[in-house]
Structure formats: structure tokens, C-alpha cells
Amino acid sequence: MAAVTLRNICKRYDNTEVIKGIDLDIHDREFVVFVGPSGCGKSTLLRLIAGLEDITSGDLLIDGQRANDIPASDRGLAMVFQTYALYPHMTVAENMAFSLRLAGVPKAQRLQRAREVARILQLEPLLERKPRELSGGQRQRVAIGRALVRSPKVFLFDEPLSNLDAALRVQMRIELARLHDTLQSTMIYVTHDQVEAMTLADKIVVLQGGVIEQVGSPLELYHRPRNLFVAGFIGSPKMNFLSATVTGISDFEGVTVTLKNGVAITLPVQAGQVKIGDAVTLGIRPEHLHLVSQDQQAENYRIIQGEVLVAEHLGGETYLYLQLEGGESLMVKADGNNRSRLHDRVSVQIDRDTCHLFNLQGTALPPLQHSAVPQGV
Amino acid sequence: MATQSNRKFYHKLWLSLLGWAVGLLLFFPVFWMFLTSFKTEVNAVSAVPQLFFQPTLENYITIQERANYFNFAMNSIVISVGSTLLVLLLGVPAAYAMAFFPTRRTKGTLLWMLSTKMLPSVGVLVPIYILFRNSSLLDTRIGLILIYTLINLPIAVWMIYTFFKDVPKEILEAGRMDGAKTRQELFHVLLPLALPGIASTALLCIILAWNEAFWSINLTTTNATPLTAFIASFSSPQGLFWAKLSAASSLAIAPILIFGWMSQRQLVRGLTFGAVK
Numbered sequence: 001m002a003a004v005t006l007r008n009i010c011k012r013y014d015n016t017e018v019i020k021g022i023d024l025d026i027h028d029r030e031f032v033v034f035v036g037p038s039g040c041g042k043s044t045l046l047r048l049i050a051g052l053e054d055i056t057s058g059d060l061l062i063d064g065q066r067a068n069d070i071p072a073s074d075r076g077l078a079m080v081f082q083t084y085a086l087y088p089h090m091t092v093a094e095n096m097a098f099s100l101r102l103a104g105v106p107k108a109q110r111l112q113r114a115r116e117v118a119r120i121l122q123l124e125p126l127l128e129r130k131p132r133e134l135s136g137g138q139r140q141r142v143a144i145g146r147a148l149v150r151s152p153k154v155f156l157f158d159e160p161l162s163n164l165d166a167a168l169r170v171q172m173r174i175e176l177a178r179l180h181d182t183l184q185s186t187m188i189y190v191t192h193d194q195v196e197a198m199t200l201a202d203k204i205v206v207l208q209g210g211v212i213e214q215v216g217s218p219l220e221l222y223h224r225p226r227n228l229f230v231a232g233f234i235g236s237p238k239m240n241f242l243s244a245t246v247t248g249i250s251d252f253e254g255v256t257v258t259l260k261n262g263v264a265i266t267l268p269v270q271a272g273q274v275k276i277g278d279a280v281t282l283g284i285r286p287e288h289l290h291l292v293s294q295d296q297q298a299e300n301y302r303i304i305q306g307e308v309l310v311a312e313h314l315g316g317e318t319y320l321y322l323q324l325e326g327g328e329s330l331m332v333k334a335d336g337n338n339r340s341r342l343h344d345r346v347s348v349q350i351d352r353d354t355c356h357l358f359n360l361q362g363t364a365l366p367p368l369q370h371s372a373v374p375q376g377v
Numbered sequence: 378m379a380t381q382s383n384r385k386f387y388h389k390l391w392l393s394l395l396g397w398a399v400g401l402l403l404f405f406p407v408f409w410m411f412l413t414s415f416k417t418e419v420n421a422v423s424a425v426p427q428l429f430f431q432p433t434l435e436n437y438i439t440i441q442e443r444a445n446y447f448n449f450a451m452n453s454i455v456i457s458v459g460s461t462l463l464v465l466l467l468g469v470p471a472a473y474a475m476a477f478f479p480t481r482r483t484k485g486t487l488l489w490m491l492s493t494k495m496l497p498s499v500g501v502l503v504p505i506y507i508l509f510r511n512s513s514l515l516d517t518r519i520g521l522i523l524i525y526t527l528i529n530l531p532i533a534v535w536m537i538y539t540f541f542k543d544v545p546k547e548i549l550e551a552g553r554m555d556g557a558k559t560r561q562e563l564f565h566v567l568l569p570l571a572l573p574g575i576a577s578t579a580l581l582c583i584i585l586a587w588n589e590a591f592w593s594i595n596l597t598t599t600n601a602t603p604l605t606a607f608i609a610s611f612s613s614p615q616g617l618f619w620a621k622l623s624a625a626s627s628l629a630i631a632p633i634l635i636f637g638w639m640s641q642r643q644l645v646r647g648l649t650f651g652a653v654k
């Protein structure tokens with residue numbers, strides 16, 4: 001159990017800076033997920049914490065102690081690799097007990113410990129097998145077992161599920177969540193799969209281009225993305241982005257924008273630096289859009305219309321890809337009973353409270369603070 | 378269909394014949410030498426090559442009287458095994474550093490090491506001879522062990538480097554995360570995984586050292602002479618005694634031939650490693 005602190009961590013290879021000054025606090029017993037597209041530096045950051053790469057500048061503290069110069073073998077962390085990285089010449093039991101063997105634990109004792117861990121992971125019948133005789137899922141469990149045996153300060157996972165098939169991935173995801181609950185230990189997990197991030201994390205760190213875009217709980221990132229990148233990355237299916245122009249600013253009601261199809265919507269956000277006439281981006285999640293009949297209209301809502309280009313009927317839900325009058329496309333998540341067909345014209349209701357507005361730089365405009373509304377109005 | 382399978386058959390037949398022809402061509406001199414070693418000197422130089430004759434052990438007895446075969450054999454064993462151990466001792470860490478901690482110059486260094494193999498030995502004979510004389514290494518086993526180590530080191534580093542490159546980096550990193558220090562990582566993780574490759578490198582080094590003649594003849598006289606010098610000693614100024622020379626050669630190559638035969642699977646695997654995946 002340990003806390004990990006990163007202070008202005010940088011990593012440079014020759015002239016390329018891949019990690020650009022990262023500050024992060026990982027608390028004891030927290031499950032933190034690094035997420036981002038490939039090449040964003042998430043695996044490098046994990047390897048810097050592990051000690052498998054040298055930190056160019058900045059400080060890494062493990063339990064308050066500066067760990068920059070402590071070799072990987074002495075940091076007391078355990079890592080599960082994407083490729084499992086089991087020792088091919090050792091049996092499952094030997095693989096799991098290897099760290100104890102290096103630490104000089106007597107044979108009987110370390111095999112006992114390997115058996116205990118094998119019981120937790122249901123690997124007992126496989127203890128005498130070699131890794132090549134195991135399936136992908138079993139290998140992954142051995143790799144996790146190898147980490148568990150050590151009772152490490154922090155568990156590090158580098159995309160541990162990406163080599164598994166979809167069904168097994170879901171199952172292992174549940175097992176990992178349960179494991180974290182049982183062990184109550186600090187875990188740092190790297191993935192490019194935002195569903196894994198959303199389901200496992202206490203705290204998600206979204207990375208892009210070697211910098212942190214946002215840190216927060218899964219729901220915080222979902223409801224209050226700080227910028228276009230996070231808004232587009234978190235949530236499945238992806239958030240819709242529509243271009244719009246600012247046509248009105250009010251301190252009480254917020255910012256009024258007009259879409260390409262002429263529909264104007266007033267959103268309860270602070271204008272900040274945004275001026276009338278500025279180009280902005282309106283973000284709406286597919287699940288926050290509702291199909292309505294033409295004549296329905298309520299306060300707080302705006303209706304936009306579009307033509308169905310593709311309808312995906314998945315049974316439990318339906319995804320409609322609409323073409324709006326201005327030429328932009330919009331995805332709507334409807335319920336499974338939806339009977340929309342190709343080229344149908346449908347009306348969609350936009351709830352202004354669930355919309356996000358991003359300025360030209362891609363930064364989200366903060367919501368209106370009602371305390372800022374003048375007294376007596 | 379029939380013509381296609383026919384063509385396949387002839388193709389196979391042709392390849393097999395070619396293989397056998399090359400094999401026999403390479404094997405024939407050794408076979409003839411072995412045969413000659415059982416002939417009398419007169420039979421050995423007869424104008425009509427003789428395949429059938431009355432075999433005799435006379436040559437073997439004569440050469441055993443003239444020189445102590447076992448002294449030479451022992452020198453060969455000590456020198457080839459000794460130099461191979463030294464090669465591994467130096468080559469494994471070198472290859473480890475190059476394979477897992479490469480710098481911008483690693484490729485260049487490897488190529489440069491290999492290029493030293495292209496220098497004709499005779500080009501450095503005089504300096505080496507003088508160095509050996511001044512450091513009293515002439516006609517010593519240590520001297521030959523050192524020179525063979527230097528000769529075989531480039532090829533050994535190159536081979537072991539290739540085998541190490543084949544070990545997934547993550548496995549070593551996993552070892553490090555499990556708490557392995559460099560030495561433990563090398564002995565518990567890397568070496569067991571690269572063992573087949575290292576074994577075939579060692580085999581090759583032993584064979585190369587065993588067969589080397591130039592340096593052994595030039596740098597030894599009596600005490601440290603290996604089997605190659607033993608053979609050479611039979612080409613006397615009075616002319617060549619073919620039967621005795623053949624007997625000596627047969628004795629000299631017998632151990633390494635048997636050794637090579639037993640380990641051929643390992644050797645072939647090692648030499649084609651990386652080429653066939």
C-alpha cells in the first residue's frame with residue numbers, strides 16, 4: 001500500500017519530449033487509470049513509475065520517498081504486462097514464486113504462497129504447467145498472480161486485457177475490480193479502452209501528447225469534460241460535435257448560439273472571453289438526444305430535424321445517424337423499439353442542460369454560477 | 378494434375394540427387410584419407426587408386442612410436458575448451474550490453490568486430506609473434522587460448538547478440554520488476570532462455586579452435602602443440618608419407634568429427650537461427 005506522487009515529470013528521448021511535465025497525486029488504495037490514444041505517453045509514464053525508463057527531470061515520490069534513482073528491482077512495485085511476459089522455462093508455480101526466490105524465501109514457504117494466490121485466481125490445477133500449455137486468459141491470470149505473490153506497494157498494469165477476446169476481457173475486468181476491492185491496494189492501470197477506464201477507475205487521467213488533459217472521477221469526466229479532446233474521448237458512443245456561432249450573451253441566461261441549420265439555443269454557460277460572432281463547438285452526447293414528434297416542444301428544449309442515413313438496430317438500443325439540414329451529421333441513441341428507417345425525417349429534442357460548449361481553442365465554457373446572479377433579480 | 382505431381386516428384390528427385398552429390402563430394406576426401414591410413418606407403422601412392430587392399434595398422438603403430446598422440450590431443454582439448462570458456466565469459470556480457478542497452482554506435486561496433494575476421498592472419502603474424510615472445514607466451518597453452526579467444530570472440534558476440542535479441546524485452550523487465558538484479562536477471566532469466574543458442578555458439582567455437590592451424594603451427598614448438606601441429610609434423614622434408622599423414626589426420630579429426638556428429642542438430646539449429654523463423 002502506498003501513495004505515488006509525480007512532480008513535473010519529464011521524459012525526453014534524444015530531442016523528442018514524450019512526457020511534458022506531469023503533476024499527479026495517486027492516493028493510497030486508489031485505482032487510477034491512465035487513458036488516451038496510442039502514442040499519448042501513458043505507457044511511458046507507467047514505465048517511468050516502474051523504473052523501467054529513466055526520468056529525465058522532475059520527482060517521483062513513492063510513499064513520500066524520492067524514487068527517481070531507485071532501480072526497478074528495489075522499488076517494491078509489481079507490473080502486469082500486455083504480453084504477459086511469463087518466464088517460458090518455468091512452471092506456473094515457479095513463475096509466481098520467482099520474486100520470492102530472488103528474495104531468498106525458503107522453497108516450502110514460497111510454494112505455499114504461490115498456492116494461496118493460485119487459489120484466489122483459480123489456477124490451482126495449472127501450477128505444474130509451463131506457460132506455453134496455457135490459454136491467453138490463463139496466462140494473464142498467472143501474470144496477475146505473479147504480481148499478487150509479492151504483495152507489492154503498488155500494482156502497475158500495462159494494457160493487461162488488450163490481448164484477450166471480448167468476452168474474456170469483460171470477465172477479467174470484473175475480476176480485476178473484485179481484486180481491487182479485496183486487496184485494497186494502490187493500482188495504476190494503463191488502457192486505451194475508455195470503457196475499461198470508466199468501469200474500473202476511482203480516478204481517470206486522460207493523456208494526450210505527453211500532457212494531462214484532465215484528471216477526475218469517471219462521472220466527472222463524463223459530465224464535465226474540460227475540453228473537446230476529453231469530451232470526445234470519454235463516453236461511448238462518442239459525443240456529437242456541431243459547429244455554431246455565438247449570437248447572444250447574457251449574464252443571466254448564458255450564451256446563445258446558432259447552428260448551421262439556423263436553430264438557436266441558449267446554453268447556461270459563462271461566456272468568459274467568448275464574444276458575439278465567435279465560432280464555437282456545441283457538444284451533445286447521443287444518449288442525451290431524444291426523438292420527439294414534430295409538434296412537441298417544451299421550455300428548455302430545442303428541436304432540430306434531420307434525415308436518417310443509417311439505422312443500427314441492436315435490440316436493446318438503436319443508433320441513428322442523422323444528416324442535419326446544415327449538412328452536419330448527428331448520432332442519436334434511441335430505444336430498442338425504435339422503428340425508424342433509412343431516409344425517414346425525424347425530430348430530435350436537445351436538452352440545453354446536457355449540452356457542452358467549447359470555444360475556438362477547444363476549452364469548455366464553465367456552467368453559470370447562479371450565485372453570481374445579482375440579488376433581487 | 379498428374380503432370381504437376383510428376384513435376385513435383387522430379388523436382389524433389391533432382392534436389393535429392395544434388396544434395397547427395399554435394400554431400401559425397403565433401404565427404405569423399407575424408408573417406409579417402411581414412412582409407413589411405415590403412416594402406417602401406419606403397420599402396421598409398423600407387424598410380425591406380427586402390428579401393429580394395431589388405432588393410433594394415435602399421436601406420437598407426439608407427440606414428441604412435443614417433444609422437445605421443447595423447448599429448449597433442451590433450452593440448453587440443455585444453456586449448457579449444459579453454460578458449461571457448463573464455464570467449465563465453467567475455468562474449469555473453471558484451472552481447473548482453475549490445476542487445477539490451479544499445480547506443481547509436483552498437484551496430485557499427487558489431488560490424489567493426491566482424492570486419493576483424495576479414496584481416497588475413499599472416500598480416501599480424503610478426504607483431505603477434507614478437508608480443509608473444511616478449512611476454513613468454515610462445516609455445517604455451519595460455520598463449521593459444523588467448524589467440525583463439527581473440528579470433529572467435531567477434532563471431533561469438535555476433536551470434537549471442539542475435540540470440541539475445543530474440544528474447545522478448547518484457548520478460549527481462551518482468552524479472553526486474555520481480556526484484557532481479559542484473560546478475561540474477563542474467564543467470565535466472567536470460568541465460569536459460571538463450572541456452573540453446575549459447576550451446577551452439579560454444580560448439581562452433583570449439584570446432585573452429587580445434588581446426589585452426591596457422592597460429593598453432595607458428596606459435597608452438599613442443600609443449601603446447603595441438604593436433605593440427607601434430608599433422609603438420611608428418612609432412613617432413615624427406616617428402617610426404619601419405620599413409621602416415623592420413624593416419625595422423627584421421628586421429629586428429631576423429632574426436633571433433635564424433636563431437637560434431639553428436640551435436641549436429643544443435644549446431645544446425647544455432648547456425649540457421651534467425652534465418653528460418
